[in-house]
Structures are given as structure tokens and as C-alpha cells.
Amino acid sequence: MTYFERLTDGLQLHEVAMFILGGLLFIVLLFLIVLFALRKRQLKPLLLFFLIPIVMLGWPSIAKIQLNQEGLTLVNNLKELEKHPDDEALQSKVEQSIQVLEEKNVNAPDKLADIARAKYLLGEDKGALETINKIPEADKAVLGVAELQRAIRATQDLERKLEKAKASPTPESLDILKITKTQIEADYKFSEHVRLQRYVNESDSLIKRNR
Structure with missing residues (x-):
């Protein structure tokens, strides 16, 4: 995956659009500040517009942080479930994390590997194999999914x-x-x-x- 693909992995289309447009708007505003400064014009009115790209960049950033946190939660619960495979509460938590990550259509190989391990441990062999097939061949050996x-x-x-x-x-x-x-x-x-x-x-x- 490219850096941009990793950065936007799991984000919805509108969140990716907000991220891109927010970044572009931020750059444009920076250019305008330099231009206004050179022409010795007041910068205060222009500074207020920075709230817009901040919000546009902040929204998908928060979503990405929550997604990464869900991935970390899955890993931690998976470790506990391996120690206590009959714990129904842990099974429920792992299933919930899988659902959240799959609803976000994550494609990062490491997250897909965690989902595959979780499904296998839950007895969902078919689902685990289908998830493994989504992982690029070059990453399978590195991540241990082979x-x-x-x-x-x-x-x-x-x-x-x-x-x-x-x-x-x-x-x-x-x-x-x-x-x-x-x-x-x-x-x-x-x-x-x-x-x-x-x-x-x-x-x-x-x-x-x-x-």
C-alpha cells in the first residue's frame, strides 16, 4: 500500500474528500497569508478562514484515530481470547471489533491479518480464508498469514x-x-x-x- 492509501485506509469516501479538500484549502490559505503579508494587508480576516480546513482535516483524523484504536482493541482482546478461548464475553468483543473494521472496509494488510486470526479463533474458517485472500502475496509471509x-x-x-x-x-x-x-x-x-x-x-x- 502507498503512504496515502495507508493514511486514508478505513475512511469513508466523504471523509477522504474532506481530508484532501481540507489540505488543499490549508495550502491555499498559507499562500494567501504570504501574499497579504507582502502587500501589507490585514491578516486577521484571513486567519478566521483557517477554522474551515482545521475542521475538515480534524474530522477524518479523529475517525482514523478511532479506527486504529479499534484495531488495537482487537489485538488485545485476541491475545486474551487465545488464553481463554471459551470466554463468551471476549468472543463477543472480538466479533464486535471485526464488525467495526469490516464495515469500514479496511485494507491494511496487518489489520486484515488480525481479522483473519480472530475469525479463525472464533471458528469462522471460511471467513478467515476469504480475509487472507485479500492480503497481497508479498505481505503474507511477513505477517505470518501463510x-x-x-x-x-x-x-x-x-x-x-x-x-x-x-x-x-x-x-x-x-x-x-x-x-x-x-x-x-x-x-x-x-x-x-x-x-x-x-x-x-x-x-x-x-x-x-x-x-
Whole structure:
């Protein structure tokens, strides 16, 4: 993303327009002040007009600050939810932050990565993958979403095999589940994903009960 795209990311069209026009008006007024000063004309009437660009620049700036604060809130709540994945109050807060950010149509790769992690933790695998697809390929490795994408696929695969083994705990289904579980456990990068580890633990318990 360009600097301007990052600066205006999440702002509504009218807020972007206010930001641009406010900046242009501010520059024009500065030019007029210099011109008036050179011609030794009174500056006081002109100074009053500075209230207009200040308001026009201030409105989208406040909106941007609130948006960044919402993004920070999501990150903090996400960290807590990873520690307490069954906390319904935290789940509700994370869902609310996701809704706010998506309504603002944020496109910053780091914010999209946070949204994808949040959706995955909430069990919204499809939504998480759709969000990941919005992130440029060059940013995926840097932000760790390529690894998240692998974890989501692994979670879906293990969950599917776990449900099949629960419904029909035959030696064949349990062996398939055990092989998949062992492969996931061997990949240390997957250990940080709470949902995946939960399915690993459930699989382990099911296999032990049906020995």
C-alpha cells in the first residue's frame, strides 16, 4: 500500500474528500497569508478562514484515530481470547471489533491479518480464508498469514477426521486420525494455534478410549 492509501485506509469516501479538500484549502490559505503579508494587508480576516480546513482535516483524523484504536482493541482482546478461548464475553468483543473494521472496509494488510486470526479463533474458517485472500502475496509471509492458512487447512482436515472417528470409531478411522494428529504434533509451528491444539487433544482422548 502507498503512504496515502495507508493514511486514508478505513475512511469513508466523504471523509477522504474532506481530508484532501481540507489540505488543499490549508495550502491555499498559507499562500494567501504570504501574499497579504507582502502587500501589507490585514491578516486577521484571513486567519478566521483557517477554522474551515482545521475542521475538515480534524474530522477524518479523529475517525482514523478511532479506527486504529479499534484495531488495537482487537489485538488485545485476541491475545486474551487465545488464553481463554471459551470466554463468551471476549468472543463477543472480538466479533464486535471485526464488525467495526469490516464495515469500514479496511485494507491494511496487518489489520486484515488480525481479522483473519480472530475469525479463525472464533471458528469462522471460511471467513478467515476469504480475509487472507485479500492480503497481497508479498505481505503474507511477513505477517505470518501463510502459516495461519496452513493451520486453518490442518484444522479443517483434523476436525473432519475427528468427527468421522467419533461417529464410527473403527480401527481404520482411528488409524487415519492418529496419523494426522501425529503429523500435526510434529510441526512445532502449529503448537501456537489454540483451536488446532484443542482438536489434537480431543483426538488423543478418543484414540486412547478406543484402544
